[in-house]
Amino acid sequence: MDLRKLFLKANNEPETNGLLPRSRHIVCKGCGRRTPVARVRREFFVCPSCGRYYTMRARRRILMLTDKRSFVELDRDLVSRNVLGFAEYDDKLAAAREKSREKEAVICGTATIEGHAACIFAMDSYFMMGSMGAVVGEKITRLFEYATEHHMPVVGVTVSGGARMQEGMISLMQMSKVSAAAARHGDAGNLYIVLLTDPTTGGVDASFAMQGDITLAEPGARVGFAGPRVIEKSLNQALPKDFQRAERVLACGFIDAIVPRDRQRTVIGNLLGLHEPAARKDGSDGRL
Amino acid sequence: MEDYEIVRGARGDGRLTAWDYIRSMIPDFFELHGDRLYGDDEAVVAGIGTLNKMPVSVIGIEKGKTTEERIKHNFGSAHPEGYRKALRLMKQAEKFRRPVVCLVDTAGAFCGIDAEEHGQGRAIADCLFEMSKLKTPIVSVVLGEGGSGGALALSHSDRIWMIEDAYYSVVSPESCANILWKDTTRAAEAAEMLCLTAPKLQKLGLIDRICKKDDPAQLAGELAGELAVLSAMSDEALLEARYRRFRRIGY
Numbered sequence: 146m147d148l149r150k151l152f153l154k155a156n157n158e159p160e161t162n163g164l165l166p167r168s169r170h171i172v173c174k175g176c177g178r179r180t181p182v183a184r185v186r187r188e189f190f191v192c193p194s195c196g197r198y199y200t201m202r203a204r205r206r207i208l209m210l211t212d213k214r215s216f217v218e219l220d221r222d223l224v225s226r227n228v229l230g231f232a233e234y235d236d237k238l239a240a241a242r243e244k245s246r247e248k249e250a251v252i253c254g255t256a257t258i259e260g261h262a263a264c265i266f267a268m269d270s271y272f273m274m275g276s277m278g279a280v281v282g283e284k285i286t287r288l289f290e291y292a293t294e295h296h297m298p299v300v301g302v303t304v305s306g307g308a309r310m311q312e313g314m315i316s317l318m319q320m321s322k323v324s325a326a327a328a329r330h331g332d333a334g335n336l337y338i339v340l341l342t343d344p345t346t347g348g349v350d351a352s353f354a355m356q357g358d359i360t361l362a363e364p365g366a367r368v369g370f371a372g373p374r375v376i377e378k379s380l381n382q383a384l385p386k387d388f389q390r391a392e393r394v395l396a397c398g399f400i401d402a403i404v405p406r407d408r409q410r411t412v413i414g415n416l417l418g419l420h421e422p423a424a425r426k427d428g429s430d431g432r433l
Numbered sequence: 434m435e436d437y438e439i440v441r442g443a444r445g446d447g448r449l450t451a452w453d454y455i456r457s458m459i460p461d462f463f464e465l466h467g468d469r470l471y472g473d474d475e476a477v478v479a480g481i482g483t484l485n486k487m488p489v490s491v492i493g494i495e496k497g498k499t500t501e502e503r504i505k506h507n508f509g510s511a512h513p514e515g516y517r518k519a520l521r522l523m524k525q526a527e528k529f530r531r532p533v534v535c536l537v538d539t540a541g542a543f544c545g546i547d548a549e550e551h552g553q554g555r556a557i558a559d560c561l562f563e564m565s566k567l568k569t570p571i572v573s574v575v576l577g578e579g580g581s582g583g584a585l586a587l588s589h590s591d592r593i594w595m596i597e598d599a600y601y602s603v604v605s606p607e608s609c610a611n612i613l614w615k616d617t618t619r620a621a622e623a624a625e626m627l628c629l630t631a632p633k634l635q636k637l638g639l640i641d642r643i644c645k646k647d648d649p650a651q652l653a654g655e656l657a658g659e660l661a662v663l664s665a666m667s668d669e670a671l672l673e674a675r676y677r678r679f680r681r682i683g684y
Contacts, residue, residue, distance in 0.1 A: 223684070229627075232622075233613070278683075279682070279684050280683075282682075282683055283683060286680070308581075308603050310609055310612070313629065314601060314603055314637070315683045317581065317585055320585060321561055321565070321585065321589050321679045324562050325675075325679055327562065328565045329565075329566075329676070347582070348582055351582045353558070354554070356562050369553075370557070370582070371542075379544050380546070389549060393550075397552065
């Protein structure tokens with residue numbers, strides 16, 4: 146590994162979770178202020194001076210949402226293969242693994258959130274922009290199947306540019322695969338909470354990001370099907386400023402609530418609690 | 434560079450569109466309009482009729498042929514209203530356990546401010562979610578263009594067939610080339626790598642049958658035969674097989 150490259154990368158990308166070389170400060174892209182990493186962590190990766198939301202990696206996100214030491218990862222060893230022999234894909238995968246220090250663009254597992262057991266997945270934008278190939282589809286499908294089998298809720302954190310084109314139609318059909326697993330999970334009376342983060346677009350927006358029983362979003366997150374540049378180009382006009390932003394998408398009727406980072410664990414924990422068997426009047430577990 | 438020729442051919446003039454197939458396969462076709470929520474999207478033509486004496490619901494994406502028709506059908510790019518109309522009629526088909534035939538021919542779901550704000554993503558997601566549990570047989574045929582999510586939305590089916598010179602792709606070769614190399618003139622190379630032709634997709638196990646082009650009569654016969662087989666299955670077996678059909682893809 147070229148160390149110099151690594152440091153350069155670190156300098157160019159201030160929005161990290163501090164896992165990259167030990168820079169002790171994060172420089173905000175919004176206001177330019179330097180903040181110590183330790184403080185950024187305490188503040189849930191929100192800039193203390195301008196309120197900008199920094200990109201969070203999946204693992205950090207899971208730590209933030211779940212109870213201490215409760216997370217148990219599932220299927221961590223599934224890795225993508227270049228099935229179609231697509232040009233440069235092997236290199237891109239290797240680069241993504243190095244950059245993200247993850248094996249794929251989603252992390253799945255079980256955990257407790259404020260004491261409530263749940264299956265959880267979190268996507269990682271550092272891994273090929275959170276794009277969905279066969280492994281991402283497979284891991285999320287397995288998680289829904291696991292949750293169905295154990296009558297557990299699923300909490301999903303999405304961030305994605307959409308289907309991963311290097312896997313062609315195999316990627317696109319992951320949307321169908323995950324949707325079917327999510328439908329079965331829901332039909333068995335189980336809860337699915339989705340938290341949309343910036344950006345959630347393309348094939349992920351057109352499948353499991355939009356299939357939650359309860360749909361939450363982070364402030365300002367871009368949520369939409371088509372990329373804004375594609376729309377701008379095809380319409381030949383500038384887009385409204387709040388277009389595809391969570392607040393606007395909520396106003397259009399597609400999001401239940403916008404939840405700031407420091408409230409997410411509490412809100413999700415409470416929602417899970419509301420759906421637990423003891424909280425139901427008839428004492429059933431929700432199955433038909 | 435042959436694959437890119439197929440893409441261009443699938444977009445070209447002189448092809449049979451969804452209406453052509455509907456008219457010749459379903460002589461008593463009765464069109465039904467509207468999503469009952471907001472509007473009627475004419476990019477999606479849908480209705481009921483008999484296919485070889487079997488009542489079916491048909492949902493097609495229509496591109497139109499003349500300029501006037503193309504504008505009317507929005508060049509075959511559906512808005513959320515179109516997918517919601519499709520889903521409404523699929524639920525209606527389920528009620529009467531009438532098989533569903535989807536005829537897919539679209540460059541992609543429409544990109545625009547209204548389409549986004551009316552929930553294009555949600556509309557497609559709903560199709561996938563609901564079709565996965567629809568208790569009636571569904572067969573989808575990609576007639577020409579199978580453009581990404583907009584085509585996928587009508588293809589969560591028991592069988593996915595393609596006309597021999599159609600294509601079905603995660604992304605258009607031009608966009609793919611643009612993303613990879615910032616150079617749309619290399620679309621032909623991208624087309625080759627995307628594995629988007631019917632024979633390649635069949636080899637990957639993603640589609641089930643390749644159908645002869647320009648032959649609606651033969652397609653009608655094949656559809657009737659397949660739908661009869663699927664209709665004989667119990668709901669449980671049908672849904673389990675549909676689940677497995679997609680479950681095995683990719684890993």
